Amino acid sequence: MYAVITGASTGIGKAIAMELSKKATVIITYNKSEKEADAVCKLIASKGGKAFKIKADLRNETERVKLKNEIVKITKQVDVLVNNAGIFLDDGPDVSDKDLQDYFALHAIATARMCSLLKPFLTKNASIINIASIHGMLARPHALGYCASKAAVHAITQALAQEYAPIRVNTLSPGPVDTPMWAEDDKKTIADVAKRTLLKRFAKPEEIAKVVSFLAFDAMYITGSNIVADGGALLYRE
Known part of the structure; x- marks a missing residue:
């Protein structure tokens, strides 16, 4: 069994790779963090799993095709695809065209294209x-590009769930997660964000990874859905 996870050298992606490696050989992608990607592969191997790493800037069409070709050299059957690669830039309504293009290229276009590129190799009961x-x-x-491009992700999920069935396609929408993305924020900001959840804390990356594992291997009758793992953040009221 093979699982492909994009953007899996740190944070949520790393946790997903570690969790899925318990049941599958994982193929992780990274862009700039080669040292971290190496560490993930070694950690998986130390626990008896198997992992491959491939460098790719998923905003670039040529690199996406190259990535597909590298994956197919490893396996011609993919059981799980997790489109996790992402960026976050502090922006507002005046976000630059370049940043907006980068957001959509990575969050929306890369998600759709990785699905279509790997579709011929997805097994009948595969999960995306x-x-x-x-x-x-x-x-x-202060996150126009991020929010808009992430909103597009679930529209892609719903469209592909209808087109790819019986392959299952789902969205996972996390709330605040304790990842390196928050490393530069001060303690007060982090505390304020945690306060605005019902559980009064950030998720651990491993908690998000377990939801991914459920969708990948156990949720055989769930497709086209948006699973929210936010500690009750969307329900929080002052």
């Missing part, structure tokens, strides 16, 4: 999990 965000459902300030 597209990682979005609760901010694709309820936008926040």
